[in-house]
Amino acid sequence: MRCVMKRAPLVLVSRDMTSAPKLLFADPKGRVMEHPYLLATLRSGEELVPPQDKPIPLPSSGRLVHLPGRLPVGLHPETGELELVREMKMGGKTFVPNAVGALLPPGYTRTFLPGEVKGSGPVLPQWAYTAAAWVGEGPVAWAIHTDRRSHWDPERFSTPDMKDLVAKHMARFPDNRVLKQLKTCAMLYRCFTSQNTFYVRDEAAIPASVMCNARCVGCISDQPADGPPASHERMDDGPTGEEMGQIGLFHLEHAPGRTMVSFGQGCEGEPLTRWKQIAEAIRYMRARTQAGSININTNASLTRGLEALFDAGLDAIRVSLNSAVKDLYEAYYKPVKYGWEDVEASIALARERGAYLALNLLLFPGVTDREGEVRALERLVKKYRVDQVQTRSLCIDPLQYLEVARERGAGGEPVGIRTLLQRLKAARPGLIVGNFARGLEERENAAGVR
16 A cells, blocks of 8 residues: 655644644554544545644544554654554553544534554445544544534434334335335434434435446445445345335325435445336326425436436436546446446436436545546536535545545645535535535525526
8 A cells, every 4th residue: 555654844733732633543442542642643645644624523423433454643743753653552561553533423524534554454344434633632533514404413313213113114014125125224224314214204215226337346235255344235126116106105295394205325226227117106106296306316327217217207316426537437436338428418417307416426535635636526516507516425445445546537636625615616606515415495495596
């Protein structure tokens, strides 16, 4: 693994050691501790850099995690030199420390990765590892609070009545394969969108596909034998259009407020591979109600299938991408029988058909915010008058993604995640930058015009 360790400018080191961001490390049992004197470092792409930008207190629903087999890198407060921490002595015992990062709750977007280098450990599980440190009396993380709406607050999910709500809904549709899959996702994986189906509120999930026409490096439901463990088990029995329509119709008719159903979930493949069944489901719903919104989360690979969904009544689309540059996009998604040109054609179609157009932007500090990458994204949101960019911190081992991105995509120095988001807003007046999908009323009240 190639890594550039920059010498830190001394002007960035605080002389007030009570407010300086202290390096965190973990012992072999995962217990997190503060380093006696070293300051934290940050990773931006290939480079390890000193603390910069302003961290935030770790949110109450966030948590610190250790990175097994990753060595922490600290900054010496007197010399300004970066130091690789190969061993620690605590309580008379010597051990190899693990680096520490933070995991953030929904509504936050990370700005830097943990300052670490690979030791002898495995590929890390698929989480969005964020730079963290200790300041004063508590942990901090390098992130932006990008969506302050509270309906995705973790405290509203996995409540004590969830089991009873699942049983009640299952009794309504006892043989429905969609609901059987959602039960697993809600109870085992604690997927918020799946749980919404049983809470009968907000955005509800309708998984549709067992197949996928991409081989994403960071796929959370399908990984090769030498990859990290998949965080979800993919559904293995594709439901009929009527089964999907039944679950969607009930939600649209009974959920209050920002009512929405979404095809395309983490527990399935690419929904457009079953566009005929999804079109049938949409027609089933729209023949019986005009309430709420029908959305698809997709890689936008099959433009012909997407057109059929718009004909059936689809009104919103969220297109997932890690880059607006062909070679980096295709290196990560590994598309099968489609390419970046098809994705852009689908985005153009969505704009032509008047759908609410969102991008699910998989962000990675030091790559997504490179100058050339930012310009490509600016062009995309401006040309197609994108309504919303939903920021998603890419869940992947950082070093694994750097192998994918090396010498691919548009180059240039990183401008920072904060600046990236500001520039996207400037490129498309009225653009919403957040983390959560918008309901019909929220779209209508949003600033700007399409």
